[in-house]
Amino acid sequence: MLEHLFPNQLARGVVECLIAALTAIAVIVLARRRAPDLLKEVPLAQLRGLLQIVAVGAILAALLHGPQWTSIFVLVGMVFAAASIVRKRAKQIPGAFALALIAIGVGAGSILAIMTATGVIPLRILVLVPVGSMVIANTMNTQSLFLDRFRGEVLAHVGEIESALALGASPEAAVARYLRAAFRSSLIPAVDNIRSLGIVWIPGIMAGMVLSGASPLFAALYQFVVLSTIFSASALACFVASYLVTKRIFSAHSQLLLRA
Amino acid sequence: MLAIVGPSGAGKSTLLRMINRLDEPTHGAVYFHGEDYRGLSTSTLRRSIGMVMQRAYLFPGTIAENIAFGPQQHGINITAEQIADLLGQVGLEGYAQRDPLTLSGGEAQRVAITRALANQPEVLLLDEPTSALDGVARSEVERLLESLIRERHLTCLWVTHSPEQARTMGDRVLRLDAGHMTAIGAPDKVLGQTSEASRA
Numbered sequence: 001m002l003e004h005l006f007p008n009q010l011a012r013g014v015v016e017c018l019i020a021a022l023t024a025i026a027v028i029v030l031a032r033r034r035a036p037d038l039l040k041e042v043p044l045a046q047l048r049g050l051l052q053i054v055a056v057g058a059i060l061a062a063l064l065h066g067p068q069w070t071s072i073f074v075l076v077g078m079v080f081a082a083a084s085i086v087r088k089r090a091k092q093i094p095g096a097f098a099l100a101l102i103a104i105g106v107g108a109g110s111i112l113a114i115m116t117a118t119g120v121i122p123l124r125i126l127v128l129v130p131v132g133s134m135v136i137a138n139t140m141n142t143q144s145l146f147l148d149r150f151r152g153e154v155l156a157h158v159g160e161i162e163s164a165l166a167l168g169a170s171p172e173a174a175v176a177r178y179l180r181a182a183f184r185s186s187l188i189p190a191v192d193n194i195r196s197l198g199i200v201w202i203p204g205i206m207a208g209m210v211l212s213g214a215s216p217l218f219a220a221l222y223q224f225v226v227l228s229t230i231f232s233a234s235a236l237a238c239f240v241a242s243y244l245v246t247k248r249i250f251s252a253h254s255q256l257l258l259r260a
Numbered sequence: 261m262l263a264i265v266g267p268s269g270a271g272k273s274t275l276l277r278m279i280n281r282l283d284e285p286t287h288g289a290v291y292f293h294g295e296d297y298r299g300l301s302t303s304t305l306r307r308s309i310g311m312v313m314q315r316a317y318l319f320p321g322t323i324a325e326n327i328a329f330g331p332q333q334h335g336i337n338i339t340a341e342q343i344a345d346l347l348g349q350v351g352l353e354g355y356a357q358r359d360p361l362t363l364s365g366g367e368a369q370r371v372a373i374t375r376a377l378a379n380q381p382e383v384l385l386l387d388e389p390t391s392a393l394d395g396v397a398r399s400e401v402e403r404l405l406e407s408l409i410r411e412r413h414l415t416c417l418w419v420t421h422s423p424e425q426a427r428t429m430g431d432r433v434l435r436l437d438a439g440h441m442t443a444i445g446a447p448d449k450v451l452g453q454t455s456e457a458s459r460a
Contacts, residue, residue, distance in 0.1 A: 159313065163372075166311040168379065169303075169329070169333045251284065254281075
């Protein structure tokens with residue numbers, strides 16, 4: 001129907017965005033008693049997300065004709081933006097921005113480097129930037145979940161942690177069980193995504209590849225590659241963050257600094 | 261046994277936390293065996309100065325794992341016999357494989373005391389260890405601590421909000437007020453005679 005009303009592709013895209021955004025707002029209005037804060041947060045997040053993705057689309061359009069290495073700068077910019085978003089979810093953790101920057105940079109950066117070096121992800125802007133952004137975005141989400149859960153666990157178990165410290169435990173030993181809980185819970189979405197692949201959902205990249213003429217079988221295999229890459233990057237980032245976060249919430253004399 | 265008394269917010273718990281170095285003094289220093297404790301490693305200091313908190317804060321697992329935790333942090337593997345012996349000393353024979361969640365408040369606090377003693381500390385800090393317990397459990401833990409401290413010749417600092425408990429348990433009493441020591445000495449000298457204390 002929209003194709004007939006809006007023959008211009010760009011105009012149709014804007015209208016489709018409006019319909020999708022209004023649907024999300026309608027759902028939040030419906031559920032406002034459960035989460036009143038989302039009434040303000042969701043429209044702002046939508047507006048921000050829309051502006052950002054349009055900007056990326058414009059940058060991609062401009063970069064298409066430039067040298068391939070420029071995609072690295074785009075991805076580095078995304079890592080900085082991701083770290084900035086994680087920082088907001090990791091309130092009370094000192095130095096959360098630097099922590100997230102290192103964790104996402106090492107996690108997503110090294111896994112993407114391995115994938116491009118082996119040729120699994122071609123070093124072409126049109127592939128590296130979209131796939132890289134998916135890896136970075138999912139790593140960012142996992143980081144937010146990890147740090148938020150870890151912070152919650154620590155604040156809920158200050159007595160147990162200080163009891164362990166009082167017995168002479170190192171900070172790492174005192175929070176080991178809470179790091180494990182945060183690590184596991186933050187990776188559940190990534191594991192479930194792989195587990196449910198093809199049964200519960202057919203991800204966008206596969207749909208896009210099929211629509212653009214690729215073999216469905218190759219598209220399916222590539223989708224697995226992308227999701228496995230996302231899992232590796234997310235898990236590696238959490239692994240790095242688990243070492244960094246322990247140093248940030250304790251003093252040099254093994255005193256717990258993160259308290260309610 | 262030094263009992264530490266004072267109103268809420270006087271700094272009693274903070275004093276113990278500084279001695280165990282869970283908190284850092286903003287000024288001044290703590291001396292252990294005549295040496296500024298900042299020269300010692302925190303782990304070594306905390307092994308020598310045990311601490312029991314207001315609540316037991318037992319770790320998930322078994323009672324035996326809780327008791328073995330402290331020595332493990334210092335590279336010592338405590339045997340099942342040693343754990344059974346320690347539990348026997350606090351009247352919890354046969355509790356080694358129990359889940360902490362199945363214990364009463366008094367039993368949990370006795371495990372917390374055992375856990376602290378498993379490190380064989382020279383000094384034991386007790387931060388209102390009976391305040392969360394009911395009357396019977398409180399008396400049991402008081403009697404237990406009294407005998408353990410005498411048997412092991414432990415130096416003990418017991419924070420309490422109860423002048424009566426300070427009088428009963430303390431060889432000496434230290435009174436804190438707004439972060440300052442206002443009196444120290446024999447219980448009767450610091451707390452007054454029994455009738456005075458009762459009126460207070």
